[in-house]
Amino acid sequence: MPLLIVLLRVLLLLLLPTLGQATSLSLVASDAPLLPGPVIHVWADPEGLADIHSVRQLPESAWQPVARRDASFGYSKHAYWLRFSLHNPAAEVIDWVLLIGNPLLDYLDAYGLDGERVYRAGDQRPFDERWVNHRQLVLPFSLAPGEERELILRMQTNGSANLSASLMSNEGFTHYEQRMLLLQGLFFGALLVMLIYNLSIFVITRDRNYLWYSLFVACFSFYQFIQLGFALQWLWPQALAWHQLSFPLSSALATLFGILFTYGVLDLKTGPAAYTWICRALMACSVLVIVLAFCAPYTVALIGSFVLVVVCAVFACLFTLLRWRDGYQPAKLFALGWSALILASLFSILSGTGIIANSLLTLHAQQIGSLFELVIFSIALGSRIRLAQHAQQQAQEQLYANEHELRLEQAKSLDLQKQINEGLEARVAERTASLQHALQELSTANRQLAELSRRDSLTGLFNRQVLNEELERMLAQAKRSQRPLAMLMMDLDHFKKVNDQHGHLVGDACLQHAALRMQQRMRSNDLLVRFGGEEFAAVLCDTDQSGALDLAEQLRADLTSHPCTYQDLSIDLSLSIGVYALIPDIGSDREQLLRHADQALYRAKAAGRNKVIGYEASALGDV
Template sequence: MLFSASVRAETILAIGGDEESVLELSPWLYFTQDNEGEGIDQVRRYSSSQWDRLTSNYSNRIGIAPFWVKFSVYNYEERGVDRLLSVANPHLDRIELYHLVKDKVIDKVIMGDNQPFSERPLINNHFIYPFELEPEKLHTFYLKIETEGSATLPMNLWSQEAFAKNIEATSLSHGFQLGALTAIGLFSLFIAITSRSFSYSYYSGYVLSVTLLVATLQGFAFRFLWPSLPALQQIMIPLLVPLTMLFALLFTEKVLQFKYHNVHMLRVCRFGAAYALLLTLTTPFLDYALALYIDIISVLFITVLLMGMAMIQASRGYKLAKLYSLAWSGMLVGAFITGLMYLGFIELPIKHLTPVMLGLLFEILFMAAILAIRYNDERKAKLRIKQEALVQAQRIRQTREEALLIEADSNEKLEQMVQERTLELEIALRELNEANQKLTEQATVDSLTGVKNRAAFDKRLLAEGRLSRRQQTPMAILMLDIDRFKSINDTYGHLAGDQTLRLIAQTLKENLKRPADLVSRFGGEEFAIILPNTAEEGAVLVAELIRKMVAELPISWENATIPLTISIGVSAEIINTENQPNILLEQADKALYRAKNSGRNCVMVYTPEP
């Protein structure tokens, strides 16, 4: 729909009630520079000539001045629709959102990563504003954007169903990415601790720094690690980027062994590490936009530097340098594309972070392989040196060494045999114990309903009766019977009856919250419940809750709804004699009989007959 203005036509988005829709809003966005001191009252009076279409050439930059963005939405349906407005840039400092209907402000929301995370309208890594589009009304949105970082504005209008599906997919991919990076970093850290290897230490620091940087860039760190510290959020990226460069330089020095192969490259790496450390300590105190420009340019420069040194070493025949060049090429390409996109030199139809994320994943996996190869080479070298030393020692004391080797070999084989037999015995015992536990569990569980059977109920009844007698605490028993269960079997079949029994058993288990409470199948369509340390009033409350829950169960069989109710008998008292638990059970059964005779679908408490 087009609404003409004084100078140019402004395009207004008209939508209907598509329940699974997502619309990219870039074709409908207009912007204007923010004039200091002017608020929404002045901005909404701007003529159309003062607004320009928002393009990525303007917003995909770092450190631009505050500006206003607006768009309008019209619901042409005869009913209201719920929508979610998302701004998928988690690093915008401040967003002032004004929602207008008929040129009147009906809502104002302030968001941004300089606000505590809990103050967002909807808890999400991105900025989400939920609203309802009333039928046949024009809704206009004004957003004042302030940020020192990238002002990219990927804005979308979501239905709730489409947004939920998108969240599920993106959470899976981001979780896999962060999980893989964390696993590699921690694995390398454990190897570094056990082997005391500087290579693995620096690699672990590099991967964990990258992981935290990725989590910060995607908004997960602010959401889960420091949600109440927006000031910390403002300095984490300028802090983590040079820290990552520091570990990358130290790792490169160790893995390519510049100390032994090229002293000049060793000095370059150490000067670069000192520069990265200086950036780590100073950039958090610089202007945010300036710090980002310095970090991006430094990353591009150091990436090219490391790639060049690796290729020089690879040309000289070093195997690890060849693999390093291959691994670093992914990082080089990804970092260059992302850096040029942030600096505004190129524009691609992808997110800014996508190239560097792919490059990082490629590079980290290959670096892990390089470390594994180097570790294996070092192990082989140590083994070869050890073997040469053994040969020299054998020449001097050959007879004695042979005897010692034979004895050591015999002891080792004997110890290995003992360990193998011990392990086999432990496995056999564990399997036997698991089998016994399964048999014990099967012997006490009703196979149809999954709750305890009659034998388990009788045993528990005796134990709880003794406990009530010793502690002088009340014990309650509930007897339950499905009303007109025979008619269910006759009408719908025994399979429907079995399904009904299983569903009721599951409902009983879900409504018994205490671990000591026991539900069992007493027989046929009857169930029995033991409630330790429960007086009559509490037992009646539980019984009424169960009766209502069962009456509300949506039971259907072959497209037919099965009406279902239960009758419950309740008996509760303090046990004083050995036989009293059985008497209590009989009383609950009599109360159940009274409930049946009183019209069913009710709870009856046992009272002595006149």
């Protein structure tokens, strides 16, 4: 029996909007806006061909009550005619405003506001046609004492057919607008501060995650600026086609940069390969929605952007929870931030479809959730920096501990040597010979160790330290003899692609192969070093610009014609080379050689790679 009573109460609540349907709305002064939804009747025109005269001749049975506080019909291209009556019970003329809270309605016509004058507005009509210069659709009207007037509205849009209407007195509308502008100013000001803050960190740290996050904030701000009607009012009041496509476009761009940000800051590249493939697929879908925004109908692009947001939100939550399970500390904050944004976006999307009633909360839910999410993400980025600093501090402490242990071992070794010397005086000669032999082996080992420290462990070539030492000596010798000296800077083209496609073992084999091919063409008095990564450098004695270019071309052609073979793979390699030769004078130094050869290498890369380019001061703007 109690269950039956509860069910009857629920049924009664569901029927209340219909049973309580009023015939007209009395305009009584109030601090809260009046909602005309309960007195609105609607007639759907699927073809959109009816005019006001045929609509006024419709029978009463054709009109259906809206029976809810907002007139929302989801995503439909039908034309909807809305009819309701307003009554002025006061003894004086009252001036009121009908505010349409959906700035993205394509077309809205209002009849009965001002005699036979028809109000025509919408975001697919020039902004200057509006009666009131406002980001939303503002319909002013006056009622004489005791007057009852019928208003008829025609609404048609490719987006959410949501009227979201409210009635306010002129004074109430002024106060409402002041509050809204204050809140919107605070909202966009907070977004601007977040954007500048993260861009500044990116400039300082060069961490791309801050760049993606800054672009995400910028695109999301742009999206909100469009959704709230500010863009049409202030940026492009006459560019109606651009205004329509800019909404799904900004949403897709924000999603794209959100994917890049999530991928980087959650360090998904270190996880299973499926993480990377899924993120790439989502980025491809974002690009597809961007293309749809320009080429496809507005409804298709809009629904596509909504679906993309939902799918990306699901995967973002999944990745965050998985990284949280793996012990990645910043994932906890990301889970909280994504939850806030997803719940807010869900409210916004559901209100657009008409599933839940549109209100001031649903209209601004996404703004509230996004602010919360942006603050949480900024804290998470800071936490990520703190973790990196903590890891660096631990590494330094471990280094200090190893150094202390080594000193203790050295002290023990010295004590032991002293005890042996004091306790075995009778065997001094034998121990002296043994010690000399040990010292000779130690000297040999030290020379071998010194030689190893000068060599690159992977390719066997000299390393950059040797280049720094030997280049000064070779430059000084060339100054004394007034003989030319040439510098080659060489870089394997697209080497990161080799590592990404085949793995680092194949990449190491390619580096060894390239080093061997280059070493075979070097003279005994030339210096070939591994400069770093996939870069190599060579210093050529007694070689002018022509000879250096000739050798560089031989190196490039030889490597191109001899691919690297590894197991059953054949990897094609190519080389970009920058060449600089000079007869040194007093002002010549090591930095000049390296800088000019590197500038020539940069030109070789810019020219399409697999090129040999000699340094030319005029081409580089060098004096």
